[in-house]
Amino acid sequence: MKLHHFFRSGTSHRLRIALNLKGLTVEHIPVDLRREEHLGEAYRAVNPQMLVPALEHGGQTFIQSPAIIEWLEERHPDPPLLPAGADARAQVRALAALVGCDIHPVNNRRILEYLRHQLGCDEAAVNAWCATWISAGFDAYEALLARDGARGAFSFGHAPTLADVYLVPQVESARRFQVDLARWPLISAVDAACAQLPAFREAAPAAHAQ
Ligand SMILES: N[C@@H](CCC(=O)N[C@@H](CS)C(=O)NCC(=O)O)C(=O)O
CATH class of the missing domain: 3.40.30.10 (Glutaredoxin)
Known part of the structure; x- marks a missing residue:
């Protein structure tokens, strides 16, 4: 591949x-x-x-x-990225979609370039744009984590799932846009748990920097 x-x-x-x-x-x-x-x-x-x-x-x-x-x-x-059972799968897919459909697309490079060059936004305005949509999504993700009483260290259950695959890169991007992660302690804890695993550490941007 x-x-x-x-x-x-x-x-x-x-x-x-x-x-x-x-x-x-x-x-x-x-x-x-x-x-x-x-x-x-x-x-x-x-x-x-x-x-x-x-x-x-x-x-x-x-x-x-x-x-x-x-x-x-x-x-x-x-190993599976989705849990067993349709209800659990829907929960994990929803977390992933929250990031993949509703946070990431509006902060993509081409969108930010349009803000800069077509709409004349400066870097402060671009960062505020990103922080707005990251914060709205993370507030919801944090609330979903908080109401899941059966959860372990990860976004769902006791092992990494598709939800963590989507969440960790978005946390990385939030750091890059200087969004203060202290507002989302549960997301931060999931990110820290993932960072313990070689699969996540070896995938990090720092491990692939050009
Ligand atoms: N929905 C696509 C989105 C892919 C995407 O937007 N990739 C970004 C990087 S994260 C990109 O290539 N951006 C180039 C640009 O915006 O000019 C996917 O999940 O693969």
Whole structure:
């Protein structure tokens, strides 16, 4: 498998965590978003959407991190990223979607570039934008963690799940936008628990910095 990714991209980060949790190794192909390599013709041929990550396997190229992670889960079910039972699965998928559908997309690079260049926002306004949507999502995530009485150290149950795969990169991104994480002690504790595990540590942006 070949993974096209950028060290600081949250969606790439979540895919690296999922691959590590599954014990899978890949060839790493860095795509530098700072140099806009994803907007060049070479990368367009890999992913016409011109976003990272993309995963090549068996002559096929997979895009969209949620679809790739589901594909991994189907192809490599052990260890599972989803719990047993439809109700529990819905809970974990909801946590992941809260991050993947409602926090990450509005803070993506191209959105921030539009704010800067089309709408004339300065860096303070851009950071305030990011902090607003991260905070709204994390307030809800924290409340969901608080009301789950059966939870251990992770977002759900006693082992890492899809929810943690999505949460940890978003926490990393919140740090980058200088959002004060003290407001969300349960999220911070989950992030710390994940950081104990090699699968998460070895997927971190710092371990892949270019
Ligand atoms: N829904 C897509 C989103 C992918 C995405 O937005 N990737 C970001 C990096 S985290 C990207 O390539 N951004 C480039 C840009 O915004 O110019 C996925 O989950 O794979």
